[in-house]
Amino acid sequence: MTILAPVSPLGWPARAGRWVWRNLFGGVANTAVTLLILWLLVESVPGMVRWLVVDALWAPATAEQCLQGAGACWAFLQAKYRLILFGPYPYEEQWRPALAMLLFFAMVAATCFPHAFRLAARPRRLLGGWFATVALIAWLLRGGASLEPVEVRLWGGLPLTLILSVVGAFCAFWLAILLALGRRSAMPVVRWLSVAYIELIRGVPLIGLLFMAIVLFPLIVPPGVDVDKLARAQIAFILFFAAYMAEAIRGGLQAIPAGQYEAAAALGLGYWRTMRLVVLPQALRVVIPALVNIFIGAFKDTSLVLIIAMFDLLGSANAAKSDSTWWGLYVEAYLFVASIYLVFCALMSAYSQRLERRLGAGRG
């Protein structure tokens, strides 16, 4: 039987009015909050619009004009946006990281919305697509074979932030599974090693780990051994996030009823096959929201590489503000970077909510 929406005898203005009245002015507290928010909007929006649009200064404006003016200095961003987005990557070659990022975003979209790309029941094709994309991205960034080679130390900006967080989260995920299993293992040595690792890493701030990787590492290895700064920072990130992810995954493992283990044993499955076929698929599904949450944190935490003088998104924004031509301007650069972070984090969190809803629906 279909339920028909009740048809209101009133027209839409009256209905809208009633909605507003009920939802925004129902009760004293509601009314107070509504009025407070209205007041805040009236106070802030006109000023913001004036700063962002009306008084803003565009391209031919100089730093002096900007600093005397009352609005945002978009001229500064117009001169610096490529530096902020790509860091010290050679200027003429910046189409390469741009293209690499587009490829990456396309693959992410295809993975997140497989139905729209007709990939729903074709995991092989998706996996193949990822391998090809990663190879292509590596070639675009590094160069070689008809492209000008670009050293890793020149990578920067948004691509660097994405590499650190995505590669970091991906590798950390596999390490985390092993650690979570190790922590619940019946073998005492394995268990204690996993516990020690997780507790040690969680007890150290990320910044300390990064400093270790950058400052201490060259003192420990013999002179002449040269490991890339990006690789060192990347390893520090992997080690750090693995510990956090491991704890999230352990939560998932503990949520699996004992009956599942027993059923797997009754079927004659060994440890690894039990985990791979029965336990982990269920456990990981439970912890997807938690993992996405950690990933959002990881994405923002990559900006800490700034303190080891790497030009990630925030680092290159800092570099942009210390150019003598534009000396004294910085708000616009930070606003630009903040909005990039905001867009990425909002998209990720929206997607994780979607996942949560879907999983919840499947359970009911």
Next chain:
Amino acid sequence: MLKKFCMTAVVALLAGGFALSAQAASTLETVKQRGKLKCVVAEGSVAIAQLNDKGRWEGFDVDYCRALAAAILGSGEAVEFVPMGFAQSMPAVRAGEAEVAARAITWTMSRDTELGFDFVGPTLYSGYGFMVHKRAGVTDLKGLNGAAICVLAGTVIDSQIADYFRPRGMTFTPVVVDNVTNMYAQYEAGRCDVVTSEPPFLAARRSRLRAPGDHIILSELFYKSHMGPVVRDNDPQFSGIARWAHYALVTAEEMGITQANVDEMMKSKDPAVRRFLGVEGNLGSKMGLTDDFPAKIIKAVGNYGEVWERNFGMASPLKLPRGINALERDGGLQWAPNWR
């Protein structure tokens, strides 16, 4: 089996480590083999080391790196810039992560002796002064008693101020800020009464404040700070090269040799110029370089005066006068020993 494998791996690793440390070649050889000079620079410091719109390194210390690279490898582009914070820069040179750190390091006794570095120059003579809000009514250092002073985190400036204030029975409140941009923002917002930096930077910065006329720069300096690049002091040959790369810049200015006229000057009849540019004699090859290394330096970055003009002087947004960094014959402190 596994045990055997592990043992082999450990032994191989150790052997490899010893072999590598035993091979430690001279710094000059290392640079020549790599084909690039590794030079530590500030990760973003106005006019000292900054990335331009196109992501290319520019600045006073950057030009020194290019000059040294040109001296050793013949090209000012043969540099690998290693951006680093101040605290990490000297340990990095110590650990061999880079050959030289050019990031406005103040020449101090302990850095020169105890920490084991050789200083080049000073390539930049400077000191610290104060800028104050005019409404504070301060005209000299004595008037600063009880002031809130903005200082940069991680520097020794607050202890220098304390050293100056305490014997005079004066007090101050340090307002610690994490970076230069923030420091001037805090100062302009009135969260501190006083901001301290090198006077030329104060002057340049004042021109970018909202009301430049509302701020005065006190004429007295409370702390001298003469800066230069540093290299490890365990390789005299490389220290010599690093020093004479700077002297080549200064000598070129003394002789009037510029980026534009260097090719012409190679044909000069003046024996001093011919000796300097390596047309005659073999001063360069005795150092392990080519005889014409000064010519390479000048082709890469110009002479000291040109480097100054480009980064600090009239050709730059800072428009600073040469001041004490003028040549000695013009009443400044920059000079070079005789080139022979």
